[in-house]
Amino acid sequence: MAKAVPTPTGAGITEEKLSSSRFRLGRWVREGLAAWLPALPLLIVAGAFLLLPTIQIVYQSVHNSELGWTLQFWKDTFQSNGGRKSILTSIRLGLISATIALFIGAPLAWLISRMLTAKRSVWLALMNVSANFGGIGLAFSYVAALGTYGMVTLAFKDIGINFTPPQVGTLASLILAYSYSNVPLFVLLTLPAMSILRTDWMEAAEVAAASRFQFWRYVGLPILAPFFIAGWLLIFTWSLGIYGLAYALGANASAAGQLRLITLYIGLFLNTSAGREERAAVMAALLLGMAAVSLILYRLILRWALRWFS
Amino acid sequence: MVFVNKFARWTFFTAIILYVLIPMLAVLVYSFSTRWTSNILPDGYTLSHWGDSFRDERLRAALWRTLWMAGAVLIFDILLVVPAVYWQRVRNPRIRIFTELLAAIPFALPFIVIAFGILRIVGTSAPTVLFEIADVLPGFLGDRLVSIGNWLPTMLGTPWIILFGHAAIAFPFLYWAVDGSMAAANIGRLNEAAQMCGATPIQILRLVVLPNIGAGLAAGGMLVFATSFGEFALVQILAGARFENISLYSLDLLNNTTSQVEKLAVLTIVTFAILFAISIGVVYLNRGQGSRLLPGARAMGGEK
């Protein structure tokens, strides 16, 4: 017969109760809850508004009420002229934007990383504001500066230079506008990595009689290059997903069939109730897939970049 | 030591500064001009556009809406993120798997895709699922689920859905900033010390954690604010004209008749000024270092 054992809390816990599996289960639940509770709000909100939509989209790209599970939508999208052109143009836009960001952003990131705090802060603020300044405002600035009656366009005319900047809606105009925020974004992404090049390596190279060129060729670039490549990859992926800016600059051209981009394609199928949502879902899933691949590659590149550092 | 030729450096810098500032300059001059079609400078100047803009009800309303939404998103995100990051550092590292997975999504998917997904979930899928479960469950529970299922789609178009949506897509900024901040402040050790002194978790959060992550909190918070401030896709798809924020209004101006375009110029300058102030704030609070924006940013050589 089990006796009630007085415990510090005053509640009597019989020896039977102590060994019951229900008690252990309750304890397990309580401990599990305690381990996760403070994080639950975030996980629930983010899960509901990020994870579920993601699953929803992938689901919609391969399933609908009429056909059940099917790859038909994927086939349709890749076979349609508009679909293929969108993919190709977006990729092309991404490649060019990323490469521009690399060639301007890499030296800029290096130079900023070497500045003293005061000057560095000014440049960082500049990079921050132009990296975050996208969308409609940027589109309008493009028009105001480089449009038909833009300040720079008129300036060229005044001086007599026969040069008109790319018209709004052309691929070139998008490249220019994308670069405005892509270059600073590249700088912000790769800046932390610049500190990996230590001053004493540069001094050791100097003392060893290496010229600046030799330093960069044998030490500097081999160490920094992977980080720049990682940055390139990120900008490429990011460019694929730009919507607001592309819409503001390219909506008209897109409607006229002259400019096709993946994000505009998606927007088109969402805003008009054309009823072919599945196509938009396919494109969205495609973007998701590309981004997933890109993130994996990014992690791999970083690990490779750090192989000489324990 | 920079290892680059000085002249090249100076030309490079000047070119970049010009590229960043000229578009803003053009917009600024535009906002003060009357007619501007032929020369490098406008034909006439006026302050009327600025005056008109600030008298315009619709513009003021859009600006106000955008501001308070961004502020609400910021507070909401802080309440969501800080406890989670704190807990994953001092108690349960496995939380990190989930938080970092979720944080990668806004980077992987453009906002328009996420907006699309939310639209379908809230409007169709979730209610459908709920109704189906309701069929299988006993009366009272089933009724509750049905009423939730009916209520969900009504969320579309309200500011609430925008609040939750923005909080979700902007949280990674705050997450990385706060995580980095806690690492730098060695929160693990501080937490142990505080526990030895007998503090409860809530006390620790309030008295030890929050004061020590101030810089990260502010830097990440400002990025959250900026993200919500300029966000376009979610607002367009999930709320449309019912919640007209600055971006939507700007788009309207852009597509409309020319007489409204000057207002767009004013609005663009105001937006730029707000963002600039935020950027200065971010940099100041980070003491001249870059903010950590991404997964693996830690691995980008930043940690000493």
Add this chain to the structure above:
Amino acid sequence: MSGVSLNGISKHFGNVRALDDVSVEIASGELIALLGPSGCGKTTLLRSVAGLEQPTSGVIRIGGKDVSHEPPRKRPIGMVFQSYALFPNMTIRENVGFPLKVRKESSDKIRPKVEELLELVGLSSQADRYPHQVSGGQQQRGALARALAPSPEVLLLDEPLSALDALVRTRLRDEIRRIQQLVKITAIYVTHDQSEAMAIADRVAVMNHGKIEQIAEPPEIYEDPSTKFSAGFVGNRNAIELASTNGRVEFGGFVSCAAPSIGSQRVVLFFRPEDVEFMEDGSGHPAMVENKLFLGSLSRVYLLLESGGASVRLYADISSRQALRLQIGQIVNVKLQTEHARVFPVDAQ
């Protein structure tokens, strides 16, 4: 022939004088240690010789040739850094060969030279590893080999052992000295560790506030410090503040010696713990044993003395066998051997 001559080297940073008119002649093949606390200018002086810093004034000559305005690249020097500074993306072998590679020497010439150097520093078996795969001590050996690769006239070492564990430190310290003497290369060695400086240098330059306080061979620095700073920094000394009267410093029966000047002033008396004698015959001055520390063959005994209302605390080093017989709280008689004691005015530099 490949000595170093520094003449009137000064360096200002705004109002701060990092180096204040420093002049020193370093003989060919000599290893001179620059010893001093942080901020004394020793590293600035070394980097000026390297060409990594530009002095505001002064002339630097290496092997008779004026190199004051030459970039590091053009100076016949090799340098070992505190943080090793081995290039992480090259193997040790490639690191060592780097100075020769950038001088465009052919690989046939480079290979045997590198082998020779690797053997000299004892890294032949680790040569094909990367820096992050070998220990700190091995990295430093690699850095040394790399510094010696271009057959420089002067070897500069900037606190090369600070980043290493104690045991590795002593071993590598002796290695560096052995190699330096073998190769007969002039060397300037910066350190804040006085035992390190004394152990391996031909001469030690004690630096403080941008000036050289004293240059001499280690025994002389140790026995005969010429400035108050030297006396306090080098060697292990008691320092007690007393008042001198009529040109003499006294404290009861403990000490009686001459003061630096006649008259009365406040002075600091420096004396070595091994010079405190325990008197059996009742002479000297009573002292209470406050504490004992066992240090191996020696023990350190902390004593409290009182005289005329003033009290001083000091420590004496005696053999542990002797110390065993003492109890805490016991009163003993002590007297100071004044031969190696030094007295400086309190406000001396």
